[in-house]
Amino acid sequence: GNSVTQMEGPVTLSEEAFLTINCTYTATGYPSLFWYVQYPGEGLQLLLKATKADDKGSNKGFEATYRKETTSFHLEKGSVQVSDSAVYFCALTLTGTASKLTFGTGTRLQVTL
């Protein structure tokens, strides 16, 4: 079946530190990959996506590269801010599955001053 595995949190970083949140996937076909973010008290928001191998998604200083050879889609940011504190979800969907999203368990990021 299809699944997404994320590194466990919480991840605690100081402001301006470098962020990596690992995500690997298992899929029966060729997935599109997503990162969603959930800020406290808010709904999930799409952060970035990549639809084919070697694509790089980027938004708000975050980026992730679709690596087919390692089945990974790690999220990175060069300098985190306190406002980046949230829960981050990696997800995939397969073409032909009517856009059903399969999510990882989420990684909580806490950024401190």
Next chain:
Amino acid sequence: EAGVAQSPRYKIIEKRQSVAFWCNPISGHATLYWYQQILGQGPKLLIQFQNNGVVDDSQLPKDRFSAERLKGVDSTLKIQPAKLEDSAVYLCASSLGHGTSYEQYFGPGTRLTVT
């Protein structure tokens, strides 16, 4: 543009009671999704509608859960009777269409606690 609206935001019920959640998608969005997010887990799709037809309900526990989307706009999700393991956040999402090119927009969710 208004986002996806859900109500209530919080609900506490006793086991074996029934409960209903309401979702109003973004205007013009043909596809509507209900997800269940248990604490510490990622959201899991329960049911997907395209207009007022069901596209995928393979993970909906049909013995106790039901959902409808009359007139292809608003949707309600019902649980009857509720079990302790139904405690979760129920997320509604909508998109213009179905397929990987259509972004799903999520509502704030309804947090259900079953005691």
